[in-house]
Amino acid sequence: MSEPKPLPDTRERILDAAERLFMESGYEGTSMRMITGEAEVNLAAVNYHFGSKEALLREVFRRRLSWLNRERLSALNELEEKANGEPLKPSAILEAFFGTLLRMGTDEALGGMTFLRLLGRTLTEPADFIRAFFAGEYAEVVERYKRALFRALPEVPHEEIIWRFHLMLGAMSYAIAGTDALQIVTGCELDMNNEGPDAARQLAERVMPFLLGGLRAPLPPFQVSKEQQSTTEPTKAA
Amino acid sequence: MSEPKPLPDTRERILDAAERLFMESGYEGTSMRMITGEAEVNLAAVNYHFGSKEALLREVFRRRLSWLNRERLSALNELEEKANGEPLKPSAILEAFFGTLLRMGTDEALGGMTFLRLLGRTLTEPADFIRAFFAGEYAEVVERYKRALFRALPEVPHEEIIWRFHLMLGAMSYAIAGTDALQIVTGCELDMNNEGPDAARQLAERVMPFLLGGLRAPLPPFQVSKEQQSTTEPTKAA
DNA sequence: AGATTAGTCAAACGTTCGTTTTAATCATAT
């Protein structure tokens, strides 16, 4: 009924196997027998240690998100302390929010790319209990960062900021989750390996400028149509 | 064995029900009994008309993607004819590629927002047969648009263009698929209804500037860190 | 009319699912 004991490694082995398999095959596409098979534990062990398959998925995420939430909050706190009441730079906010996430991908002890890809995929999973779980897990952090962005961009309507926050989350999640899926769609190899710390580092270098460019794009006054504002290509930063 | 006959509406009713349910609950989360129940047809009708659940999903997409592919190609052809051999404007390419997609969301006869959201979600579904299917469906169109982007941005490395194409696809798919999911995460209502033509029109106005901003962002020379290139907020377009 | 076919229907097929049960095993503290 309780878990005060340090426990052997059965719990961790299950969590690791579930993390990898959920990433690879999705929640509904992964059976308990696949998980216990890969973890080399008895089938009943999952229900004994976690109670149910749903609770297992939640625990897979809690184990990682508790670190991520803590780190994201402390990164923002640090920025705000240094700023002495001044609004933050948008780029610094993004660096804190997404940079923290990408740092998980470089550290195998924090789940590495496996967890990053699982996270990106699961955000679009339709199951109700998954959505409800994420809502609770993310609420505080997102609220803090939203507020910071409002202050950093005082002339931009809040609604527009929230939209772009959505879009940045989407681009990042997709970039993380769908690397190989998108490579199939676009038919390009992109010569990056999806595993390991290098992948996360490449992601950071590629994605952050894109996100910043999107966040600072001209506001939509009326319609995006015929006469566009400019045709300049991406400027080479010195 | 063949289907030359016009057939009653059983096929269409199954396709419509499957489209909606796959969108709502995902492929693995939707059972044949849910589909035939919603379509008010016999359970065996799916296997009779389509052969299997996998084949049904493929047909759900084929019915819409054949239109989308045709339209995207003809939009690009028209642009290139008008351009008389000159490279196209990146904004025009995006308008052709994503604008065509978003136009599906305003037309209920083409699937409307239901299909748009299904498409966005399914691109991240891990099942192998789904990925293989999309690879085949998208190959030609993506190849054409990639080439157009290469010509439109001659000074940008091809690899970078492909990356940003990925990222734009991701932001768009996520924006379409995850509207309510992301609203839960960010705790904001965004006062848009997810259904109907208005949603697609709003999406276009909000997302297209973001995508253009990302596409034209400064290239990553070294690292995105401490000293950012600028802190300007989104400029208000007159 | 009778023969043929496409389509529908209820029922059942064998599997696999998540979960539960019951007993055996292990560690530790008395």
Next chain:
DNA sequence: ATATGATTAAAACGAACGTTTGACTAATCT
């Protein structure tokens, strides 16, 4: 050593899954 509580093990549970069968209906063609 023995009792106790935590963990593992093997087997089975009922439910739900995708699919198939075989009888029945309605339309089509000669």
